[in-house]
Amino acid sequence: MAKRIVVDPIPRIEGHLRIEAKLNESNVIEEAYSSGTMWRGIEVILKGRDPRDAWAFAERICGVCTSVHALASVRCVEDALGITVPNNARIIRNLMHATQQTQDHLVHFYHLHALDWVDVVSALKADPKQASVIAQSISAWPKSSPGYFKDLQQRLVGFVESGQLGIFANGYWGHPAYKLPPEVNLIAVAHYLEALDFQKEIIKIHTIFGGKNPHPNYLVGGMACAIDPNSDTAINIERLSMIKKIIDDTQTFIDQVYIPDLIAIAGYYKGWLHGGGVGNYLSYGDFPETSLADFKTLLWPRGAILNKDLSTVIDVDPRDASQVTEEVSHSWYTYAGGDAKGLHPWKGETTPKYTGPKPPFENLDTDKKYSWLKTPRWKNHPMEVGPLARVLIAYAKGDPMIKDTVGLVLSKLEVGPEALFSTLGRTAARGIECKQTAGFMRHYYDQLVANIKTGDYRTFNSEKWDPSTWPAECKGFGYTEAPRGSLGHWIDIKDQKIKEYQIVVPSTWNASPRDANGVSGAYESALKGTPMINPEQPLEILRTVHSFDPCLACASHLFDMNGKEITVVKIV
């Protein structure tokens, strides 16, 4: 009989991402349903507020992606009001954004996703000498002696024996889908811990430019930091050299740790190429070399690919009402003009209407409405956004750096480009992109230093700060490519206040429920056809969902003294 399995992270607090999968008799996923079970509703909170304050609210939607929402928000207000930011502000924003991307990808790989491929408990059985030989054969990274791995292993053993490895207690350790030898597991665990140190350093760039971290300061019209090479309190020579050191260390870590680990781990999994999904890819593009409006100069190109056809990248215009739309035929909202008709975000509506079961419940009625996420579509196509989409679009457009790195990874793994259309390909794309954004950090650092040398210290354009200079009504679109994909903020300003605000986040594209035609979004499609070894331990589902880097569990972080199991798996 067909089984239905449910993976729900926090059933106790309502919210977050829930996956329901129908399996056939051979435990292959026949259908999957992705549901966002918490309403975010930021649009309602922003109505009537001063548009210059919107970023400070928008950055609270998400626990991790604070600065990307702040960035998209100031960009949409500037677009509406016709504000051009000074060159320094453009460069600093790009540098901060490249920093965020790089840090986020590293943390995602090591601290969320690696444990879908790496068996921590198996590392206890590793031969530290052999681990050292392997580590030295794949990288010049200095922390690779037998003694280093032996010490680490003893520390892990100590934790397990004292019962403290309760901190990793809920893994599916020993699951047959884990394929790495104990020594590679040990190397990966070592780098899991090293990456923690590393991510603490890299984000100091946000503190330098944003005044504080987390929640760095953004500003409509520019950036709030002062530049003065000779001042103690401004961005000065000392701070710039600190940034340079962080960038040097970042590039070394990615080249010597992240990329070699990725290739080493992927080598054991290249037979597991499930999780491809919709095969349509979208990117708004980012990293403007001039202004955002001139999207031909974006270092990350804008475009769309349909049906995995890498020979054609189609032009994209998110302002065009016929291109980006959201419908709510399977979402707990209602539209005045009918739920199945897609609305462009400038015409968007946010009227919640919950018709689902009362929690706690066993199953969602997936024939009807089953998610708090809307269903975004590009020209009516379901699209995947994120690192794989961006890498494929850049690859198809012939970006030399991306072509080189993709070529290197594919040749080391001895697979063709078609292997990219998979969960593993998505994971590889994130690493490839991380190497690229670390390069962008250096690029923008160099740009900033060169610009300061010309004597240009300006970071803020105050021309239209005063609301009396604004038109009676105006609309704007602000975009960025967040670590997990295309993020758009659309604003309508009337009488100096926010009349309407709509946000389409990357995870809404990827995790959307079905559309009115019953067509699945990226998560749902990617899960289809995946064989499960043991439905009670749905490691394969987590692997594919994690590969998208979901952003859905961030609204609420209560401290639970009970420390109960969070992600629950049920077979019903």
Added chain:
Amino acid sequence: MKYNRINVIGLGNLLYGDEGFGVTAIRSFQASSSYPDAVQCIDGGTQGIYLLDFIESCDAVIVFDALIPLEYERRVYLYRNEELPAFIHRKMSSHQMGFSEMIGLARLRGNMPKELVLIGIPPKELELNVGLSDEVALLLPEAVEMGKALVDGWLAG
């Protein structure tokens, strides 16, 4: 001074009613005190792993956060050190990284501060809304004072 570096961290989401308790508390803590630089106030929002540095880089940490206590009563709770659970759960998203996982990681790495205190109040309302419920707002000054008394003691001791 007993401790040279003290971090006071407020956690939570300002957009969800009482979930914003910790961040509101840290703002009130900061506004109503004038401590030396040894005491840093941090608005941690709902960041997870990115807060690890703030735990590991000092001698003592106070965290304000909405919490679910073992036995439920609406009052201010204070937990110290070993009373705090540390675990790393399997999760759907890196955004699910909670503070208890940071404690787990700091323990694994051998970087725990000498003192770690959680001060919290169980939420009444967790709806999309900026602002605390009356019940939680009423208890907030007491929570902030508890934090200040601890810091005063550490600075004097």
